[in-house]
Amino acid sequence: MSAKFERAEIWRNRFLILPSMLLLATFVIYPACFAVYTSLTNESLTGPAALNPRFVGLDNYTKLFTDGNFWRSLAITFWFVLFSAIIGQLVLGLASAMLLRRRFALRPLVNAVILMPNAVPEVVAAMMWASMLASGEYGTLNNIVAWFGVEPQRWLTSFPLTMIIVVNIWRGIGFAMILMTSGLSSISEELYEAARMDGANPRQVFRRITLPLLVPTLFLYLLVSTVSTIAIFGLVFALTRGGPAGATELIGIYIYNQSFNAYQLGYGSAVAVVVLTFSLFIGMLYVRALKVDV
Template identity: 80%
Template sequence: MSASYQRREMARNRYLVLPSVILLTAFVLYPSGVAIYTSLTNLSLTGPAALNPRFIGLGNYARLLHDGSFWHSLVVTFWFVLFSAIIGQLALGLASAVLMRRRFALRPFFNAIILMPNAVPGVVAALMWSSMLASGDYGTLNKIVAWFGVDPQRWLVTFPLSMIIVINIWRGIGFAMILMTSGLSAISDELYEAARMDGATPWQSFRRITLPLLVPTIFLYLLVSTVTTIAIFSLVYALTRGGPAGATEIIGIYVYNQSFDAYRLGYGSAIAVVLLVISLIIGMFYVRALKVEV
């Protein structure tokens, strides 16, 4: 292969990736750079700092270390991500993928039911669930539990974090099922046939064949779902605004409250930068885990 041909190929490849580089720079790198710079200032939406912000270095980050509300939002975010994305969506998505591989009546109907929440925008889903979880005798869930003799509950007040975890699981099962189904389709049926001939039970086949071979798919799903769940905002904001008393104030809600309710853009940007660093660390961990050999 001539050197001139290689140079033309390299130039063509650069032109092909140029649109992606432009979009990445415009919508990811530049906003991230602006956020990092803003986090080093005392920029505010009101007062003297709105017109003439000062460079204060790591002052906002030092303040974060002593901000109890910030650490509380991190804890709430941890439980929200753990139970909704890492445990709930993964477990139910995998179970749905395994069940949907079997042939039974109305399988397309159940597939559609599981996948339908993916087509619902976050705000629309929040409004729908607000109606279902409404207090008093008019809420759908209260009507259901009344059949069993349970008194009406104020679900988003008594069990706020549990409710948004359930709603987020409902929204994410479809995506988990799609990824798990693609992983299951790559496993040869001959392995299961050989296991059955050796006397393996369905549980043994699942534990010894399915799970080990699904490890790369599982870690890929965890990478995507963990990062996207950390960044959730519209669903929780439309449901609870982070309340009551901060019970559902995940980190995205806390960034919004500090930036636009408390008018401290510099401080809110510092929280957003910390969130970015946490997401990058989690992403690096999962990328390394994806290299595991089965």
């Protein structure tokens, strides 16, 4: 094709991608850089600093290091990610995927049931769990544990972190199951056949064949679920708003509360920058692990 035509193509491609680039630059790249700048000022929504924010250097970051609430929020986020995404969703998702490998009549139904929680909007999920975990002897969970002779509990007050972990595991089993199913389906049936011939028991098959060959899928799952679990806001906010007394204040909720309830924009931004850096770090690992071919 002619050189003129090719030049026209090049310009057209630039023109077609431009609106997307502009939007991403305005609403993602610029705010990310702006957060770094704001974190170096004492900007706030109230008080004298609201009118003319001052450049305070790394003050917000030094404050961060000595702020017990920040460390508590970080710890809560860590346990939340560890127990809900890395352990709970993964174990139950992998178990479901393996148990559902065998075909039986109700398999599509079970599959749909396990995926349902993933499809529900966050607010509705929070509402349903508010009813599940309601205190008093009529709460659904209290009714269930009563069969085992357990006294009625105030679930969200007595075990707040455990409960949001239970809620988040519930929400994520389906996603883990889908990925594990696709990982499992790439393992050749012949390997299992051969292992069975050699008289391997199911546990050995799992340890020596399934697990090693699943490692790439597991690794990608861990990266993806870590960043997406750190980003969780609505599900927990709608259920507890970070309470009681900050016991479920995940890092995202902490940023929100610091910025819009305590009005400390500068300080909130410093927390945001920490989260941003960590997420981007995992994102880099992800890009490398995928070896994306573009």
